[in-house]
Amino acid sequence: PDGPDAARQGIEAMxxxxxxxxxxxxxxxxxxxKATEEEISILADRCSRGGTFTVGYFKVLHRGEMLDIYHKANE
Structure with a gap:
């Protein structure tokens, strides 16, 4: 597999x-x-230094994307 299928298989293996x-x-x-909305917001704020900092090299993540990831991890 390659592309998205390979990525999904890698995630499941991890x-x-x-x-x-x-x-x-x-x-x-x-x-x-589950984390509360306030806790998720705090996590994203800390990771993004209040929305002033991005993380990542291959895919740069902004605060909104961090929030999306935290919400998915909270399921």
């Missing part, structure tokens, strides 16, 4: 590895509950 070693793969698994 999740399976994390589960095998007992590592959480979501926010609820990490903290035992």
């Amino acid at each position: 999740r399976a590895f994390y589960r095998r070693i007992g590592m959480p793969t979501s926010i609820p698994e990490l903290i035992g509950r």
Whole structure:
């Protein structure tokens, strides 16, 4: 596989590895509950230094994209 299929397979393989070693793969698994909207906002603010900083090299992430990732990780 290549492209999106390869990426999905890689993500699933990583999740399976994390589960095998007992590592959480979501926010609820990490903290035992879903994070609140306020907590997610705080995480994005800290990561983006209040929206003034981006992270990533291959794909640059802005605060809004960080929020999207945190919301997906909170499912």
